[in-house]
Amino acid sequence: MKPVKAQSSGSDSLSARFNLSFGLMAMIWILGLIGHFTPLHEWPALFLYLIGSIALVIYRGKTSGEWEQMYIAGGDLRKSLLWGGIAGVILFLMDVMNTIMYYKNGGAPMVGMEFLLVNMSLLYLFPLLVLAEEFLWRGIMFSSMIERGFNKHLTVFLTTIFYVVNHFAVAPVGMKERALMAMMAFPIGIFGGYLVLKTRNVWGSVLVHMITMLSMMIDVFVIPKMLF
Secondary structure, eight states: OHHHHHHHHHHHHHHHHHHHHHHHHHHHHHHHHHHHTSTTTTHHHHHHHHHHHHHHHHHHHHHHOOTTTTTSSSSOHHHHHHHHHHHHHHHHHHHHHHHHHHHHTTOOOOHHHHIIIIITOGGGGHHHHHHHHIIIIIIIIHHHHHHTTOOHHHHHHHHHHHHHHHHHHHOOSOHHHHHHHHHHHHHHHHHHHHHHHHHSOSHHHHHHHHHHHHHHHIIIIIHHHHHO
């Protein structure tokens, strides 16, 4: 009877992670939609996204010891960081070149994002936001989908699409700037997803994300001043 109980316990744990990750996503999107039509805008959804994602992973890790199951620990960390650095540099260069072309073709500077980063001092929260995003999309949700038997390529694609769409639910800026951030999010999700899939470790994807965030800082603060 003991093996049966262990199997049942593991199945229950997997169902809990799967349901909690998708439940959090639904709550974020609903809160973002409602907030969009109120004076609070998307700020409550962004707060839930930031705090809820990290808190959920820590909760599951602390209470159920699921750090390895969520790819926060274990796997091939060295390989993850190596390829994460390579992928991050590739995306960094692609983003800078695309941004230069965007501005040269008459694209408007991202004034909404600059206001948030500078006037509201949100620049310093970006490392925390990166952890929240990676823990949710490439950590607890990604791992629970793989363990549930979802096709691995479909899992990479779906978690990437969820991540892309999420920018429209939580970003308190204009729709054009949300679309630009969503465009940046797609290759991050694809690169990061396959990296996690191959290494069973989320930290390479975190590194990819951190490096591309640096390119976004250049997009907002450096390139416009060089071209205008």
